[in-house]
Amino acid sequence: MTYIDTHVHIDFYPNPYDLALEYEKNKIYTLFVTNLPELYEKHFSRFSNFKYIRLCLGYHPQVSTEYVLNKTLFEKYIDTTRYVGEVGLDFFSGIGDREKSIQIEAFRYVTSPIFNIGRIYTIHSKGAEREVLDILIENEVKHAIFHWYTGKISVLKQAAEKGYYFSINPKMLMTKNGLNIIANIPVKQMLFETDGPFARINRNPIHPTDIPKLYSAVENEVVEFEKVCFSNFRRLLIEKDL
Structure with a gap:
């Protein structure tokens, strides 16, 4: 069995290096997202x-009011990776126009055509799914994964038509909205994520050894999910180089 975790915050665990070794030992292909x-x-x-972990260059929208995007560092390191994330927009309740503008400017920058060719983005879109999709299309981003999508089905379908992927995590299996979203994702565009340590199971952070049983839980909704996910991930890796 070959497992994938397309979105995990390894550096938010108590012992990041030990966790990374655990991913390696279990041969789980992993996208280690960063926030800055x-x-x-x-x-x-x-x-x-x-071998199995890919470090992603990120700028999380939730930190935008505290940390200005360091464009110098972003430009310094962009050529060291083919993976960008976590990036996106988060228009949480009560956010002001100034904060939205800061996020939009940063997201437009990190997804701009001078950076996005041959790269895969893992995308945060909470409360701003329409705006995120518009910017991806505007910048002609070819390869993106919507992480833990929670928005409207109509926008999901438009994103799917553009060829974007969606990563499913176990928490989505626990809500009516999550199950509805999973049911509307085209099978050929499904991937898996833990979003560890934030998406917990029984209040415990998810570890690599938990992933096989989490895949099994998803298979109650998606037939042969392990094969589906690996096939999709392999196709995405090929596509990014075309």
Whole structure:
């Protein structure tokens, strides 16, 4: 069995390097997302030479009011990776126009055509699914994964028509909306994520050894999900180089 985890915050676990070794030992292809270019720089030397783990250069929208996007660092490291994330927009309740503008400017920048060719993005879109999709289309981003999608089905279908992927996590199996979203994702565009350590199971952070049983849970909704996910991930890796 070959497992994939397209979205995990390894550096938010108590012992990140030990967790990375656990992913390697279990041969789980993993996208290690970061929240800032500064964090990518911090982790680069230690986490960039794994076989199964890919370190992603990120700028999380939820930190945009505290940390200005360091464009110098982003440009310095963009050529060291084919994976960008976590990036996107988060228009949470009560967010002001200024904060939205900051997020939009940063997202437009990190997804711009000078950066996006041959790269895969893992995307945060909470409360801003329409705006995220519009920017991806505007910048002609070819390869993106909507992480833990929670928006309208109409926007999901438009994103799917553009060829974008969607990563499913176990928490989505626990809500009516989550199950409805899974049912509307084209099978050929489904991937898996843990979003660890944030998407917990029985209040416990998810670890690599939990992933086989989590795949089994998804298979109650998606037939042969393990084969589906691996096939889709392999296709996405090929597509990014075309």
